[in-house]
Amino acid sequence: MAERYEMIVGLEVHVELKTETKIFCSCPTIFGAEPNTQCCPVCMGLPGALPTLNRRVVEYAIKAGLATNCRIARQTGLDRKNYFYPDLPKAYQISQYDRPLCYGGWLDIESGGEKKRIGITRIHIEEDAGKLIHDGERGTMIDCNRCGVPLIEIVSEPDIRSAQEAKLYLKKLRSLMLYAGVSDCKMNEGSLRCDVNISVRPVGSSELGERCEIKNLNSFAFAAKAIEYEFERQTALLERGERLTRETRRFDASSGKTYAMRSKESAEDYRYFPEPDLPPLTVSEETVARLANELPRLPDLRAEEYISKYSLSEYDSEIITSDMALADYFEAAVRTSAYPKLLANILISEILGRVEQEDFYCPISPENLAEIADMSGEGLINSSTAKKLIKRLWLSDEPPREVVMREELFQINDREALTEAILAVIRADARVVADYKSGRTVAAKSVVGRVMSATGGRANPALLGELTQEILKSQ
Ligand code: ZN
C-alpha cells in the first residue's frame, strides 16, 4: 500500500537565538533560571509597556538567512499575531506575517549518495511564549522567563519526501545555524524545535492532499518517527475511503503515535496586523555585506575543498564538515600533515567514536593527531600502535613521535626478523603446518596472531601476512 502513496513534507523549525537579552526588552535569557526571575513589564505585556527591537536579533536572523542562501528583505517590519493562550500574557505574539526578513533560500542534503536541494520559503523573527509548568498538586503555573526570548522560524518548501530526508534536512540546518553562530541549537533545552507539515497523495498525482501539522518535536528521531506514523495513518484513512481533516496533532514519544489536538487555525484566525508599537525595519546594503563577511566558511564550500585539495571522499568530507568544530580541527591538523586522507580516516574511525556528546571535542592537539597519521603513512608505526597511541594521548596528550622513540614502538618491517618470529611459532606448535596443509586457512591467522602478540603488536601486518603464507606453503 505504501508504495502507491507518497508523502509531502515541509518543516517549520524554531531556533532560539543566543542573544544575551530578549527581543524587545533587556531581560536576560539564561536557560534554567528560577521561574519568573527574568521578566519585566515589557515581556509580560503589561499595559503601557513599549517594545524596542534588539538589533542583534535582526543581525543573527540575517546571518541565518545568508547561511541558507536566502535573499534579505531591505524594507520590512513586525506584525502582531493575536491569539489567546495561558503561556502568552500579552494575548498576542510579535512576529512577521507577509514580510519575512529572509526568503527564497535553500540547502542541500546528501541522500543515498545523491544531492537533493530543499527550498527554504522564509525565515522570520518572532518572540517566544512563556512556559506552562504542570504540577500534580499545585496545578498549572506559568513561567514568564521564556516570554520574549528571540526566535527565528525557518519554513521549508514542501520538498521533503521521506522521514530520512527530513532528518538529513534538520541535521544540515542545525549544522548551518551552528556555523553561523546564531544559536546553541540545544534540542534538549528546546533551542531547536520542529513542526512537521505532512500530507499524502497517490503516486503520480500532482494535487496536494489535506495536511496535518505535528507540533513541537524536540529530537530528530521523534520527527522521523512522527512522519512515519503519520504517513501510515493518513494512507490507511485514504485506503478506507475516508477524508482527512486539516488539524494540529501532537506526537507522543512513549507510544510513537500522533494524537489530534485541535482543528488547524487559518491565518485569518490570527487577525494579523502591522505591530503599531514598532517602527518599520530597514536593512541597509552595508549591514548585509558586513554580516556576510562575518560568517565563517560554510560546510559545502569546505567539503568541496577537502575533495579537490586533499582527495577526501565525498562521504568523509560530509562527515567532517557536518560539525564546524570538527572541520576546524581537521583543518588545523591537516596543515601539519603529509597524509590528509589517513588523517581523515583516523579522525572518523578512531576519534569520533570516542566523542560522547553531540558536539565535537578532542583532547589530543591537532598537531599530535597529524603526527600519528604521518607516522602511519611513513610506515613507522602500524595501525594497532596508532590506536594505542590515541588511547593514551586521549588521557594525557604529548608529542606521539617522542613516545614512539622513547618506547621503541616502531613497526617491524624487517623480513628476517619477521621470518624468524614465524618460524619460532611453527617450531613450537607443529600442528599449525598440518592444519594449514589440510586446508584450514585459519591456521595462518593463528600464526599471525601469535607473532603479533610476541612482537607487542608491532609487526607490519601486510608483510607478516604475506610471509606467513609463504612459509606455511614451503613447509
Ligand atoms: Zn523583559
Ligand code: MN
Ligand atoms: Mn512561530
